[in-house]
Amino acid sequence: MPGPVILFAAKSERWDQYEHPLRTALSEVGLSDAVLTTQAAPETVDYIVYAPNSRMQDFTPYTRLKAVLNLWAGVEDVVGNDTLRVPLARMVDHGLTEGMVEWVTGHVLRHHLGMDAHIHGQDGVWRAGIVPPLARDRSVTILGLGALGAACAGALAALNFDVHGWSRSPKTIDGITTHSGKAGLADALGKAEIIVLLLPDTSDTQNVLNADTLALMPTGAIVVNPGRGPLIDDDALLAALDTGRIGHATLDVFRTEPLPPEHPFWTHPKVTVTPHIASETRAASASRVIAENIRRGEAGEPLLHLVDRDLGY
Structure with a gap:
């Protein structure tokens, strides 16, 4: 049979x-x-x-x-x-999780170390004297503490980053300072020198980064989004990048994919676009x-x- x-x-x-x-x-x-x-x-x-x-x-x-x-x-x-x-x-x-951990860790380290200045600055200028803090003095916030978020938080904590995590319901993860609920979101954002978005796309999470929440983050903070495109209000992010409130955004997911050629993310000097490759x-x-x-x-x-x-x- x-x-x-x-x-x-x-x-x-x-x-x-x-x-x-x-x-x-x-x-x-x-x-x-x-x-x-x-x-x-x-x-x-x-x-x-x-x-x-x-x-x-x-x-x-x-x-x-x-x-x-x-x-x-x-x-x-x-x-x-x-x-x-x-x-x-x-x-x-497990393969998807490992891939996400590698992508997130790579881009967090890229921004933490300020690697773009040297990668793109091959113009004969010796850019010495700019030393990043050690990881233990850099705060990274993960929004979303499901399987992917928890794994990424653990990997970054293992590198000695000061890792904060936020979820809608309370969670406890060894080595991670966790926050939950609306009040907890404000606390988590206030610590976020680098923020990584790994929330699902639901009616409660759409536009979690908007003009109000972006204003809670430290000036010059970095946004890394390998989660879902609708988590970010695109116009609010562009405005925050233009004012310097946000220092850079590395984005792997978008409301419309492929990202239309005319979208301002493609040409903005403070945006890195990757084509939904954070984890296959x-x-x-x-x-x-x-x-x-x-x-x-x-x-x-x-x-x-x-x-x-x-x-x-």
Whole structure:
């Protein structure tokens, strides 16, 4: 008797990347008899491996569906789908987390050390005498203390940065000064010489950096956003950069992607744009996460990384 039917619903290039790693991972958890396919009669499908930018938007025909397993960490483009009435699991992948930690640590160190002045200043001028503080004298604030935020906070603390973290609900993390709630946000921003945004995109987090909150930060503070584009009010950030309230912004995510060529971020001298590369999902490690959840589903065990529909992540 064949195993569960697993429908891969993503763009064709993703299938080329994931087919072999998924088959390998399914075999490793004892599901070598699973039917992995890009086409199946809806009433036969048990699980959907899903990218929110796929053509599938109506889950109603999938009457036997047990769970949808998101390929992305972000679920804002699927969590509000009224036709989705089965458990939704987001991607929590060690490879994705490691990639994010490396990107965040690299850019925090870049700004902390003032590396841009030397990288871009190859003009014959000897720019000596500007010495950054040691990491222990530099305050870095992480907005969002989920899996990615906590991992980044831990890595920066290990480098001796004075790390503060903010989340909407109270959290305790060794070596990190944590803040929560509205009052806590003001405290966290006031400490943020460098701020890293790793919040999900929800109605509560959109425009968390706006004219009022940017004004709470130390003059010349650095903004690093590998989280979600809508976390920042673009116009407010540009105004703060123009006045010097914010010293620089390194942005990896945007409200519209790809970032339109006419957007002022491209040409602003205090903005670095990177093309949503802070952390890519790696097919091999992500496939193991998906395969384990399918094994759990077939064994009647609780699924990992389930999304709370009320919270939106």
